Amino acid sequence: MPLRYITLNRAENYIFFLSFFIATVSFTAIIPHISSYVNFAFILIMILSILLHVKKISPPIWILNAISVFLIIMPFLTLSHEDILLPSIESLTLILSIRFLTKKTSREYLQIYLLSLLLLGSSSLFDISWIFFLRLLIMLILTVFAILLLAYMKELTEGSIDFTILLSLMKLAIFISVLSIPLSAFFFIILPRTPFPLMDIGFSPKTKTGFSSTVNLGSIREIEEDNTIVMRVKIKQLPDEELYWRIITFDTFDGNAWQRKFFKSDRIKIRGERIDYTIILEPLTENYLPTLDYPIDVFTKNIVYEYPGSYRVIFSSGKALKYDATSRIKYQIYEDRPSEVYLSLPYNISDRVRMLTEQITSKAVNQRDTVESILNFLSNYQYSLRDLPVGDNSIEDFLFNKKKGNCEYFATAMAIMLRIKGIPARVVGGFKGGTYNSIGGYYVVRASDAHLWVEAWLDGKWLRFDPSGKFIQTREFFFFHIIDYLWNSIVLEYDIKAQFRLAKSIKIPKIEFNLWILILPFFLILIYSFLKVYRHVKLMRDPLNRFFSIMKKYGYERKKNQGLEEFISTIDKLPLKQKAEWFVKEFQDIYFKDRKIEKEDLKKLKIILERLNEAGKS
Amino acid sequence: MIERIKNQKILQIISHIGECLQGKDRAIILSLISIFSRGHILIEDFPGLGKTSLAISLSKALNLSFGRVQCTNDLLPTDITGLSIFNKNTGEFEFKPGPLLNNIVLVDEINRATPKTQSALLEAMAEEQVTVDGRTYKLPKPFFVIATQNPIEIYGTFPLPESQLDRFMMKISIGYPEKEAEKKILQEGSSRERLYSLTAIMEKDEILKFQDEIRKVYISDKIINWILEFINLTRQDDRILLGLSTRAGLAITYTAKAYAKFCGRDYVIPEDVKELIPFVVPHRIILKDEFVSKEEVIISILQNISTPP
Numbered sequence: 001m002p003l004r005y006i007t008l009n010r011a012e013n014y015i016f017f018l019s020f021f022i023a024t025v026s027f028t029a030i031i032p033h034i035s036s037y038v039n040f041a042f043i044l045i046m047i048l049s050i051l052l053h054v055k056k057i058s059p060p061i062w063i064l065n066a067i068s069v070f071l072i073i074m075p076f077l078t079l080s081h082e083d084i085l086l087p088s089i090e091s092l093t094l095i096l097s098i099r100f101l102t103k104k105t106s107r108e109y110l111q112i113y114l115l116s117l118l119l120l121g122s123s124s125l126f127d128i129s130w131i132f133f134l135r136l137l138i139m140l141i142l143t144v145f146a147i148l149l150l151a152y153m154k155e156l157t158e159g160s161i162d163f164t165i166l167l168s169l170m171k172l173a174i175f176i177s178v179l180s181i182p183l184s185a186f187f188f189i190i191l192p193r194t195p196f197p198l199m200d201i202g203f204s205p206k207t208k209t210g211f212s213s214t215v216n217l218g219s220i221r222e223i224e225e226d227n228t229i230v231m232r233v234k235i236k237q238l239p240d241e242e243l244y245w246r247i248i249t250f251d252t253f254d255g256n257a258w259q260r261k262f263f264k265s266d267r268i269k270i271r272g273e274r275i276d277y278t279i280i281l282e283p284l285t286e287n288y289l290p291t292l293d294y295p296i297d298v299f300t301k302n303i304v305y306e307y308p309g310s311y312r313v314i315f316s317s318g319k320a321l322k323y324d325a326t327s328r329i330k331y332q333i334y335e336d337r338p339s340e341v342y343l344s345l346p347y348n349i350s351d352r353v354r355m356l357t358e359q360i361t362s363k364a365v366n367q368r369d370t371v372e373s374i375l376n377f378l379s380n381y382q383y384s385l386r387d388l389p390v391g392d393n394s395i396e397d398f399l400f401n402k403k404k405g406n407c408e409y410f411a412t413a414m415a416i417m418l419r420i421k422g423i424p425a426r427v428v429g430g431f432k433g434g435t436y437n438s439i440g441g442y443y444v445v446r447a448s449d450a451h452l453w454v455e456a457w458l459d460g461k462w463l464r465f466d467p468s469g470k471f472i473q474t475r476e477f478f479f480f481h482i483i484d485y486l487w488n489s490i491v492l493e494y495d496i497k498a499q500f501r502l503a504k505s506i507k508i509p510k511i512e513f514n515l516w517i518l519i520l521p522f523f524l525i526l527i528y529s530f531l532k533v534y535r536h537v538k539l540m541r542d543p544l545n546r547f548f549s550i551m552k553k554y555g556y557e558r559k560k561n562q563g564l565e566e567f568i569s570t571i572d573k574l575p576l577k578q579k580a581e582w583f584v585k586e587f588q589d590i591y592f593k594d595r596k597i598e599k600e601d602l603k604k605l606k607i608i609l610e611r612l613n614e615a616g617k618s
Numbered sequence: 619m620i621e622r623i624k625n626q627k628i629l630q631i632i633s634h635i636g637e638c639l640q641g642k643d644r645a646i647i648l649s650l651i652s653i654f655s656r657g658h659i660l661i662e663d664f665p666g667l668g669k670t671s672l673a674i675s676l677s678k679a680l681n682l683s684f685g686r687v688q689c690t691n692d693l694l695p696t697d698i699t700g701l702s703i704f705n706k707n708t709g710e711f712e713f714k715p716g717p718l719l720n721n722i723v724l725v726d727e728i729n730r731a732t733p734k735t736q737s738a739l740l741e742a743m744a745e746e747q748v749t750v751d752g753r754t755y756k757l758p759k760p761f762f763v764i765a766t767q768n769p770i771e772i773y774g775t776f777p778l779p780e781s782q783l784d785r786f787m788m789k790i791s792i793g794y795p796e797k798e799a800e801k802k803i804l805q806e807g808s809s810r811e812r813l814y815s816l817t818a819i820m821e822k823d824e825i826l827k828f829q830d831e832i833r834k835v836y837i838s839d840k841i842i843n844w845i846l847e848f849i850n851l852t853r854q855d856d857r858i859l860l861g862l863s864t865r866a867g868l869a870i871t872y873t874a875k876a877y878a879k880f881c882g883r884d885y886v887i888p889e890d891v892k893e894l895i896p897f898v899v900p901h902r903i904i905l906k907d908e909f910v911s912k913e914e915v916i917i918s919i920l921q922n923i924s925t926p927p
Contacts, residue, residue: 544927560924563888591927592838593885 005160011153016053016104018146019112020046023096025139026116029123029132030093038090042097049100058103068095089122106150113143137177145173230431231290233443235277237436242329244293244453244464245431245445248310251339253412255346255393258427262341263306268462269335270294272328281321287312290430290445292327293464299324308333308462309428333462342424342457345416350396357420367423367458371465374417378410378467410468411452424457432466543605544591547583550609554616564588579612619644619893624882627828631819635675638813639668641799645792648897649676649764651880654825654832655872657787658743658763660728660901665768667792673724673764674813680825681818683758685720687739689731691774695738698725699748700755713750718742721758721822725765729775736778739763740785760825780860780904787869788894789901828879835875836885840926845870845891851919852903858915860904869898888925895920 006014023046031039052058071091096115102108120139124132148169153161233245250258277292289311291298298305300323302314313321360377364370382404389397389405395416398409411427418425432451434443453466548558551567554576558567564584571577586608590601620643623629628650635646645661649672652659661669670686677684687698700716717723718739725731725739742748746757765786767778783789795803820828845867853861874890881890900912 561921563892563925564927565887565889566892566925588887589885592841592887593836594838594840 006163006166007160008153008156011149011161011166013053015109015146015149015153018142018149019104019109020050020100022116022139022142022146023100023112023119025135025142026120026123027093027096029120029135030089030126033123033126034086034090034093038093042093045094045097046100049097052101059101061102064098064102068098071095071098089119092119092122106154109146109150113146117143137181140177140180141173144176145170148173229282229444230447230449231279231281231445233277233279233292233434233445234441235275235292235443236441238275238292238329240433242292243433243443244428244451244466245290245434245449246293246295246309246428247288247290247430248428249308249455250427250429251341252344253346253416253427255348255395258412258429262339264339267336268308268333270296270328270331270333272331274326274328276324276326278322278324281323283320287315289313289321289323291325292329293428293430294331294333295325295327297326299326308426334460335457335462336460338424338457338462342426343419343422345419348393349416349420350393352396353399353416354420356399357417360417361421367421370421370423371418371456371458374414375465375467378414381405381410383407383410383468407452407468411454414454414465414467418454418456426455428453428455428464543583543597543602543609544587546609547580547587547612550613550616551580573616575615575618576612579608579615583608583612619647622889623647623880625880627820627824628880631679634679634816634819635672638675638816639671640802641795642668642672642792645672645790646676647880648788648790648894651873651876651894652787653680653760653762654829654879655787655869655876656760656829657869657872658765658785660783660786660789661764661766661792662769662789663766663791663793664770667794669764669766669792670724670726671810671813672792673722674810675816676762676764677722678813678816679819680722681821682721682760682762682825684722684724685717686724686726687717688726689728689735691730691732691776693731693735695735696750698735698739699742699750702751702753711751713753713755715755716748718748719755719757721760721762723761723763725763727768727775728765729767729772729777731776733776736776736782739765740782743785760822760829780902783901784863784865786901787873788897790897832876832879833872835878835883837871837875838885841874841886841888841891842871844888844923844926847923848895848920851923852899852916855915855919857906857910858903859906862899862902866899866902870895873898892920892925 027042071094074087074091092115096112096119099108099112099115116139120132120135149166152165152169231245248260250260251262252259272294274296275292279290281289289298289300289303291309291311294309295311298311300313300321304312304314306312357374361370361373364373380403381398383406384404385406387402387404389395389402389409391397395409395412398405399413415425415427429450429452431445431449432453433449434445436443451466451468453464453468455462455464457463551558554573556567556571558564564587565581568577568580568584571580583605586601586605589595590597595601620632623632628647631650632643632646636643639646649659653676661672663669673686674684676682687693696716698716698718700714700719702711702713704710705712728736728739731739738748742757743761743763746759746761748755748757767775794800849862849867849870852858855861870891871886873894874886877890877894878884878886895916896913899916903912903916905912905915
């Protein structure tokens with residue numbers, strides 16, 4: 001085996017790269033959240049540290065310490081005092097990398113491990129998915145292994161390490177780490193928790209999942225570029241054209257932003273296929289709840305219904321929310337006389353737009369034709385998230401110059417054109433599509449699915465029109481979704497209520513079923529322990545074993561290749577030796593003559609052994 | 619070795635012979651074990667250390683007839699077996715027994731005899747009979763050969779091959795006497811006269827009876843298995859070219875039985891075997907290279923197997 005022995009030098013290299021790997025694990029967790037300059041600097045310094053390690057050069061420690069101190073102070077010197085957390089994490093990242101430059105003793109390595117752990121911990125402020133758990137586990141195992149190796153090397157007297165020892169240290173590290181998981185899971189279950197975060201560090205999540213009651217043109221784009229999961233919907237699989245998740249309806253457009261001003265609840269009738277489902281919503285910055293278009297009812301506490309088809313919670317807890325809802329798909333919304341507000345146009349709407357509208361719809365004979373011709377016209381426009389229309393009158397920019405944009409521009413343009421033609425229209429904000437997980441039976445809806453579409457009132461019914469050519473995202477690898485889903489529903493949603501639920505469910509006796517399962521291992525354990533005890537008793541009853549154990553007690557251990565007489569000839573204490581000789585003679589007389597041990601023999605041997613024991617004591 | 623011997627008769631013989639052969643207890647015991655387990659012994663030693671004295675004293679103490687063959691390269695087989703001579707008076711051939719037809723035969727410097735003579739001798743040892751001119755003569759019982767050879771001065775000798783050495787139950791060396799013992803010898807002068815005047819301790823019938831008793835000593839399967847394991851290991855060992863034969867195994871058990879009897883037991887214990895193995899085994903094996911001693915190899919093998927119980 002070529003790897004039998006490892007020189008100390010090589011072992012030090014192992015530790016270096018182990019530490020390097022540990023730091024990388026936590027660094028990769030923080031990469032997407034910190035600025036690219038810091039990422040670049042970190043990678044650069046790490047590469048430099050490898051070079052220095054190979055060349056065995058270490059820069060003067062005071063320079064490095066000075067840099068570290070500067071990095072610690074730096075976040076407090078930044079202009080914005082509001083967001084001190086991100087600069088702090090960035091400094092932490094850099095301090096970690098600088099630790100790699102110094103001459104490394106076990107103290108420096110421990111600092112590296114601590115910093116890495118801190119960094120990984122801080123990454124959980126941004127994103128706590130199951131990947132975090134995986135990273136933590138890898139880091140735990142590697143760190144424990146590295147610390148064990150460091151401790152072992154410190155105690156080492158020889159110049160090399162046996163490879164098998166390295167392996168057993170690794171096994172021990174894995175054992176310790178894996179053992180700590182059930183323990184922490186146990187603490188996770190029993191430790192008390194509040195419904196509010198313990199520490200409000202004033203750090204709001206970057207994702208803007210909610211729609212507020214005002215949407216500026218171009219603001220949806222930010223959301224659409226964010227791939228964060230907004231919600232999961234437990235529901236049967238639906239046809240793609242029904243996957244519209246309604247959040248809020250906008251009625252007033254001032255030329256730049258859509259607003260919601262009209263709350264009047266009118267008498268409406270909804271027909272369609274009834275469908276029930278459950279939504280698990282990630283923490284929102286706004287209070288509106290997404291539902292499948294078109295919702296009939298939402299079952300959760302403290303909510304308000306707002307016409308048309310919007311539900312709002314009175315206060316948001318800043319935590320994930322789970323609620324049941326009922327909707328109708330393939331619906332028809334009957335309304336007798338929609339409000340005038342759905343026909344209002346912004347004051348700065350130009351004649352160009354009006355003329356364009358007339359031009360498009362010149363061939364239309366009825367309202368439905370009008371809608372079709374507008375949709376047809378807009379289908380020539382390109383859907384894009386880049387190089388969006390700008391300016392005070394961005395809708396004109398969209399229609400006449402850029403001829404491309406995202407759903408906001410499509411929906412807005414269509415709504416305005418419809419209103420110009422005297423058709424009541426409104427814009428609905430929400431999500432479109434979602435990835436279905438057929439194993440878990442749920443949709444995953446991401447921020448990037450955010451969407452705006454149009455509802456128009458035709459022939460006494462509100463109908464949904466989607467002018468933009470936004471595509472529904474393709475299916476993703478479901479295995480990770482399942483883990484993701486389980487992680488979210490088990491770990492992240494676990495709060496004091498779940499704790500109570502768990503505590504209650506434990507009390508429910510299911511003994512009749514469990515008893516039979518428990519009884520088998522119980523019997524096995526019983527039989528096993530019985531056999532163990534029996535063997536032990538038998539072993540102690542066997543005079544020879546008893547003899548050996550007595551002799552061992554007095555410091556005489558028989559080697560395997562020694563015969564009994566040979567063994568006792570090594571005894572130097574005379575009384576003990578005499579008794580031992582006596583025993584051996586009696587024993588051999590039985591053993592080597594292949595005689596069966598009779599009760600009397602046993603008794604005799606027992607007496608001799610007692611004497612032997614006494615002789616040993618004196 | 620002497621301290622383990624409990625049999626009174628044997629102790630008596632040892633002390634009796636020991637009077638004339640100071641400090642040679644071990645050689646005496648080993649010779650006695652060979653005699654009583656019906657084997658023969660090869661003494662490899664330098665001249666003048668008391669090989670002849672040992673043979674004579676044994677014959678005297680056991681009240682057995684003694685013959686001596688001094689081997690040279692012109693020694694003929696008939697010189698040791700005896701030959702038929704024509705008797706003028708009776709008109710018949712009369713058998714004149716050679717020195718081999720005695721109870722104890724000392725074959726001095728056996729390696730100087732020609733292979734022809736050697737094989738005649740070894741055949742007699744194995745068959746316990748000699749054939750001269752077509753007639754077979756039984757050798758007397760007990761029959762015991764003490765052969766000697768000189769480890770140096772091998773020029774012009776015919777060393778015995780291992781296959782023939784295998785016929786000797788033991789190969790021992792007497793070794794130089796202790797300083798005190800040697801001093802006493804020098805003080806008292808050669809005791810050859812006293813040797814011839816030694817009185818007998820045992821009679822022939824007694825010896826034969828004792829030999830039979832020894833064969834009846836109990837040897838447990840546990841010990842036989844252990845011996846078998848040992849023999850097997852000598853056959854498999856990388857250092858050994860030729861391992862132990864079944865005859866070697868027999869020799870191990872016979873000598874162990876004799877030793878057990880000497881120690882006053884009627885069953886064999888592992889120590890009986892272990893103590894004799896260095897004398898019974900080494901001359902029967904051939905090593906692949908001669909840089910290590912046979913004894914060391916054998917002992918190292920023995921240490922690697924666990925002894926019963």
